Structures are given as structure tokens and as C-alpha cells.
Amino acid sequence: MSATAHAAPAPSSSASASAGSSGGHGSTTPAYLNTPYRAYQLWQRAEYPKQVWYFVGAGLGALVLCNLFYILRVRLRKGKLMENRHITTGDNEKHTGVGRGPASWRRLPLAIDSAFKIVAFRWTVPYGLNYVLSLSEVFFTVGYLTALMIWTFIYSYGGQEAFWTQRAGAIAYWQFPLLPLLAGKNNFITFVTGISYEKINIMHRAVARTLFILVLLHAFTKAETFTADKLAAQNYLTGTMAAVAIGAIFLTSLRPVRTHAFELFLILHICLIAIFLAGLYFHQPKNALFIWLFIGFWGFDRVTRGLRLFFINRGMPKAHDAIVEAISTDSVRLVLPNRHITWKAGQHVFLILPGVSNIPFEAHPFTIANIPDRDGKGKKKVTDLVFYIRAMDGFTRKLHDYAAAHQGSTVSAFVDGPYGVPPPVNTFTTVVLIAGGSGASFTVPLLLDIISAARHQKTPVKRVMFIWSVKNSADLKWASEVITSAANNVPGTLDLDLRIHVTGAGGLVPTLGHGSEERMPITPTSPVEKSGSTKGSHAEIAHIEEVSTQGGHSTLTRDTSVYKTRFGRPNIPAMIREEIEASTGPVSVNACGPSRLTKAVRATLRSGPAGPSAVLRGTAPVSMYIENFGAVRSSK
Known part of the structure; x- marks a missing residue:
């Protein structure tokens, strides 16, 4: 420089x-x-x-x-994993855990990469x-x-x-x-x-x-x-x-x-x-x-946004094309039928609702909560766009008030998008999806995309852990049908573990696939035990069981046909560590939710099984992607 x-x-x-002399005393020109x-x-x-x-x-x-290096690396990783996706490993071939295996200098590049991610992003x-x-x-x-x-x-x-x-x-x-x-x-x-x-x-x-x-x-x-x-x-x-x-x-x-x-x-x-x-x-x-x-x-x-708006919304009805309904006291479901748009799971669009906004062309970003439909050959079809929106202040609160006053009615809407660079979850062996509250609108599409890719044999993912923490059971209603349908269509090649946690006091828990609800007491703690996972077909009988925790407390859980509902906060660090140590290949950890949740994810991935010394000894390398309600922080 x-x-x-x-x-x-x-x-x-x-x-x-x-x-300097010319600028001295008596001089009229500065030096x-x-x-x-x-x-x-x-x-x-x-x-x-x-x-x-x-x-x-x-x-x-x-x-x-x-x-360019990142794109090449992702493609090579997926290609290698796809070649080996049908290879099964015995128990003696799994990772030995943190600090238990001998260090291999052939894994030094992976350890350096892990150290860089920790310092730069975590x-x-x-x-x-x-x-x-x-x-x-x-x-x-x-x-x-x-x-x-x-x-x-x-x-x-x-x-x-x-x-x-x-x-x-x-x-x-x-x-x-x-x-x-x-x-x-x-x-x-x-x-x-x-x-x-x-x-x-x-x-x-x-x-x-x-x-x-x-x-x-x-x-x-x-x-x-x-x-x-x-x-x-x-x-x-x-x-x-x-x-x-x-x-x-x-x-x-x-x-x-x-x-x-x-x-x-x-x-x-x-x-x-x-x-x-x-x-x-x-x-x-x-x-x-x-x-x-x-x-x-x-x-x-x-100009680009204007052209995109015209292309996506062309041929739309004159007005009243978005269906809105209030599904809880602070949540809205919005459906836009048959838009000319293709997107990737985890991407978002900007919605313009002139009848709700103070400014006619004010645009607000919302994640698309579903994935494009596919035909029998796996090609994408024209698909409705579905959004689940949490009512906070300003525009979202006005939207909820409108939906509550006009339940199931329609409102004029325009779409601009899609935007965002979602994580390439279909290039890993194990994927962990963590959501808090309305953050599930980001992780649910990723889950659906993995299941869809697995059904068409286009992903190397072998296991998915889906963790969703909500304050009250009413927040589960919007995803009940989606999660039930997805879990019941999981192919035998994919191991799916769904864990739902209700952290608030009191409430009814939807029974997926049965249409009834049951009121259950709540304790402030959560189990850390390994739960049964869903793989292929699922059990038809739901039951209630009591699980002991390390502190001597107990928490009631509800085991439905596809997942187990727990009452209390999830032990995020323990769950992440278990998945990393058990994985036989690269792991992707993706989180969306309030700052306390994402801070816990970052802290967990700074050391332990995600640290460079553990990677050097054979633990699976970990990538992280965090989306904080409007501000994305990622690690590639």
C-alpha cells in the first residue's frame, strides 16, 4: 500500500x-x-x-x-457421496467419537477448514x-x-x-x-x-x-x-x-x-x-x-425487479388472488395460486399487498414454506406458493388483523423473487434442521426437499434430524398436515427423526394424522435421550410416555404416528453433538429462529465434535447455515 x-x-x-519560506510571516500565500x-x-x-x-x-x-472453489467442492462432494450412498457401514466402521481415534494427517485439510469456519463464522x-x-x-x-x-x-x-x-x-x-x-x-x-x-x-x-x-x-x-x-x-x-x-x-x-x-x-x-x-x-x-x-x-x-414482477404476475386475475386466513392469534397462512415462478427450498420472495400496506408498492420478504410440485418424471410443475407468517408489529400485524376480519377471503398480491442462496443440504450425509417458532417456515421446505430428492434417488442424505421448538401448541397447527404427509412418504433409504418441543405453559397438542387433541401438563425441562426415528413406514398407534431427565425431573411426551412431542426446551448442544459423532459422512447444521437459539447452535459448533482436533481424529466435518429472522449468517 x-x-x-x-x-x-x-x-x-x-x-x-x-x-515554507514563501508561506512565512509577511507572505500572503500559504505554503x-x-x-x-x-x-x-x-x-x-x-x-x-x-x-x-x-x-x-x-x-x-x-x-x-x-x-468458484466452493461450487467445485460442493459438486465433487455430492458426486462422491452419491457413488457411495448404497454402501452400508458396520458398527465397527463408524466414527469413534471425539478424541478416541488416532489423528490422521490426511485429514489435515479438513481440520484446517474446520478451524477457519469456527474463527470466521462461528x-x-x-x-x-x-x-x-x-x-x-x-x-x-x-x-x-x-x-x-x-x-x-x-x-x-x-x-x-x-x-x-x-x-x-x-x-x-x-x-x-x-x-x-x-x-x-x-x-x-x-x-x-x-x-x-x-x-x-x-x-x-x-x-x-x-x-x-x-x-x-x-x-x-x-x-x-x-x-x-x-x-x-x-x-x-x-x-x-x-x-x-x-x-x-x-x-x-x-x-x-x-x-x-x-x-x-x-x-x-x-x-x-x-x-x-x-x-x-x-x-x-x-x-x-x-x-x-x-x-x-x-x-x-x-428495472430488473419490475420485469420480474411483470413476468411472474402476468395473466393473473384482475384482483383478489391471494387467500389469507388467521390460523392462530399471531400467525397467518397466505396462499398464492399458480404463479409463474420456480424456486429452491429455503428461498424467499417479496410480497406486495396494496390493500394491506400503507405504501401501495411496499414489499416485504417472506420465506416460501413449500417446495415446487413435480410430475411423475420428477420435473417441476406450476405450484401454489404457501406462506406462514408470524404477526409481529407493523405490516405483519396489519396482515393478521385483515385475515382475522376476513377469514378465508382474498386480497390483491404481487410477487417478486425468488431471492436467497439456501444451503445445499442435498450434498451431505446427515442434515440437522433446527427451528424456533416461525423459523420452521425455513426448515420445513428443506425437509420436504430432502424427502422429495430421496424419493427420486437424487440425494446422498441418509439421516435427517428435525427439531422444532414452539411456545405453545397452537403454533403447531399450520405444519401438522405438512409434516404428517412428508413423514409418511419417507423412503426406506432415509432415516428421519422428528422432535417437536412445546416450551410454553398449558395448551393442546395436535395429533398428526388423527384429528384430535389432548391437554397435557408441562414441566420446564426436556429429555436428551435418543428418540426413535421414522424410516419408511410408521407406527399407527399414538401413546403417552414419561421420560426421565438427568436432573431427576420428568417430562411427558406425546408419541404420535410420526413424531414425539416433548414439553420443555430442547437440549440443542446434546442433540447436535450426538448427530455429529454418529454420522459417517459430512454433516450440515441449519438453524432459523430467535437469537438465543442461534447463539446456542454457534457455541456448540465452535468446539467438541465440530472442532479441528476432532475432525483430525475422524469425526465428520460440519457445515453451518444460520438464518436470523431477516438477517442471514452462513458458513460454507
Whole structure:
């Protein structure tokens, strides 16, 4: 970096002395305006912004190479597992567990890969009250900020404002087109890196806040010389307008505003960006190219989304095409019939419901809770889209109120999507799916996809553990029919273990496949025992049994025709460790739910059977994918 900055020679000592004397007492011209200082400053202002883009381009290139390696690795892994999927292993050939087998240096690459995943994606830093950042996200944020600060202040000769104040503004100006590239749902970076837009949006916020700092550095040094006459000049007036606008964008984009007043955030964001771009354009008309790039990248996303909206919703009825019904006090089922869309399990779309939203074309993301239907040859057919939506605040609460008041009625709806890069669950031997509450709308489609692939012999997955934790039994109703149908169609090649946990007090438990309910007492603990799994056909008789726990407590469970319902919180770490230690091949752990659940998953996968020493000794390598209700954190 410093070597690049030396591409142009610094002013010589004699020249510096000469320039300094000309700026002494009695001189009307400051030293920094004399050559060669002035020429050197202008060179820095023109060259350093380019060097920053070289730095960003190099980082982007590294991500592209990582994506290509990842795609190749996934394909090779699936191919190898598919070749061996019919090979059965005896008990003496299974993994010996953590620390029990001898270390094999042939497994060193897998151990290094495990260590990298733990450091980059599973170690986290608290961010606010309920959020965390992985170390990879921290590395990007800190790395980008550090790089821009270095290019801003390097070779400023004692930190003289004359060297860095204009340079800070120039670097920020050149970097602004990066913002819409990182914010758009359809963008070039997602296409070449394979990183879904919602994860790239984390980078968008990091870049925006870094550029806000540069704008402050540029503006505050000018504020010292503000006068009424200067402020009236176009350059100062428009620069002040842009600085105030980006400051307002920063404040209104903080997480509390986005979480509790998204509609307000959306309106202010659009209006303030328009003001900011207008101020920037007239502040530096000679650099208008970057403004047009900004608008072009944003326009590409909007045009692409518009065309997608038209294609998907073409030929739809004039109105009233989405069926909505309230299935509990805080859940909504929404069905969109026969859309022209194909998607992968775990992907989401943006729904536009003009009759419910405050803003006619306000779009909200929701995961598709079903998978595309297939014909007898395994080809995808036109399929209804099904959504199960948890009513929180704002739009989802309004949707629930509408559904409750118009039970089973219809509402006009438009679809944009699909989006997201779901985990390749059909490239592993063992898959663990963990959901909390409405997080099952993400894990249920993955389960359905695995079962469908197993029926068509297109997956190497041999075992699936499905864990779902809900507060009350009413939350189970929407998935009862889906889970029953799926579990009763599991082929003999797939071992399926369904575990449902009700953590709230009191309630009725749906009996899958029988249509009756039974009230049962609840204890605050949960068993850790190995439960019976479903494989092929299933028992027809449901019964109630009492299972002892380690602490001397007991919990009543309900064993239905396809799964066992437990009352109390699941012991997530114990369940994950059991599956990893028992697996004969690579393991995929996927979770979606509240922060407490996902934190437990991350903590479990940092050590023990998922650690590098265990992998070195023969334990199956583990991949992790976590989706946090609107913010995805993943490990490939």
C-alpha cells in the first residue's frame, strides 16, 4: 500500500524549505498552495481514490475465486457421496467419537477448514442487545474502514489538513457507486460471488458508515471557515446540503428505526438519498460520472425487479388472488395460486399487498414454506406458493388483523423473487434442521426437499434430524398436515427423526394424522435421550410416555404416528453433538429462529465434535447455515 503511494515523488527538502519560506510571516500565500506541494496534493487527490478501488477490486476478485472453489467442492462432494450412498457401514466402521481415534494427517485439510469456519463464522462479537456479528463481518468492516483511513491520512506530513481534507472527500466521492451495488436485490456482486443480497447488505451498511466518516472529515474542516457569503456560494451550499442529508440518512438507518418503523425508514431513505445526490451533483459537477453510476446501478435493480414482477404476475386475475386466513392469534397462512415462478427450498420472495400496506408498492420478504410440485418424471410443475407468517408489529400485524376480519377471503398480491442462496443440504450425509417458532417456515421446505430428492434417488442424505421448538401448541397447527404427509412418504433409504418441543405453559397438542387433541401438563425441562426415528413406514398407534431427565425431573411426551412431542426446551448442544459423532459422512447444521437459539447452535459448533482436533481424529466435518429472522449468517 505504501509502495503504491510512492508512485509520485514527494517534494524534496529544498523545495519544501523554499515553499515554507514563501508561506512565512509577511507572505500572503500559504505554503501548501505553492509548488511542488500543490502538485503533490493534486496528485494524491487524483491517484489515491483509484488505489482504493484497486483494493476493493482485489477483495472482490478473492471472493469470486472462493465462490468458484466452493461450487467445485460442493459438486465433487455430492458426486462422491452419491457413488457411495448404497454402501452400508458396520458398527465397527463408524466414527469413534471425539478424541478416541488416532489423528490422521490426511485429514489435515479438513481440520484446517474446520478451524477457519469456527474463527470466521462461528465466533461472534455482540452488536446491540440482540444481535451479533461474525468475525468475518467484523474483519470486513474494520478492514474497509482501516484501508480508507490509511489512504486518507498517509503522507500528510504531520497530519496537515491541506493534504487530507480534500482527499477524504475525493475518496468518498469515488466510493459512493459501491453503495447501490451492495444494496440492490439484483446486483453484479451477488452474481459473481454467490453471496446473497441480504448478507451483502451488511457490507452495504459498513461501507455507508465508513463513507459518512469521510464526509464528516471533509466537511468539518470546512466548517471552521464558514461565513454567510461562503455559505451562499453554490459549492458551499450544495456541499452542506449533501453533508446534512447523509447525516440524516445515517441516523434514520439505525437498527431501532428500521426495526420499529420500517415504513418511515423506507420513505425517508429514498427522499434523503435524492437530496444527497442532488447536493453532491452540484457540489462537484466535474465528477458527475459517479452520480450517474450510482443512479445506473440503482436503476438496474429497479428495472430488473419490475420485469420480474411483470413476468411472474402476468395473466393473473384482475384482483383478489391471494387467500389469507388467521390460523392462530399471531400467525397467518397466505396462499398464492399458480404463479409463474420456480424456486429452491429455503428461498424467499417479496410480497406486495396494496390493500394491506400503507405504501401501495411496499414489499416485504417472506420465506416460501413449500417446495415446487413435480410430475411423475420428477420435473417441476406450476405450484401454489404457501406462506406462514408470524404477526409481529407493523405490516405483519396489519396482515393478521385483515385475515382475522376476513377469514378465508382474498386480497390483491404481487410477487417478486425468488431471492436467497439456501444451503445445499442435498450434498451431505446427515442434515440437522433446527427451528424456533416461525423459523420452521425455513426448515420445513428443506425437509420436504430432502424427502422429495430421496424419493427420486437424487440425494446422498441418509439421516435427517428435525427439531422444532414452539411456545405453545397452537403454533403447531399450520405444519401438522405438512409434516404428517412428508413423514409418511419417507423412503426406506432415509432415516428421519422428528422432535417437536412445546416450551410454553398449558395448551393442546395436535395429533398428526388423527384429528384430535389432548391437554397435557408441562414441566420446564426436556429429555436428551435418543428418540426413535421414522424410516419408511410408521407406527399407527399414538401413546403417552414419561421420560426421565438427568436432573431427576420428568417430562411427558406425546408419541404420535410420526413424531414425539416433548414439553420443555430442547437440549440443542446434546442433540447436535450426538448427530455429529454418529454420522459417517459430512454433516450440515441449519438453524432459523430467535437469537438465543442461534447463539446456542454457534457455541456448540465452535468446539467438541465440530472442532479441528476432532475432525483430525475422524469425526465428520460440519457445515453451518444460520438464518436470523431477516438477517442471514452462513458458513460454507
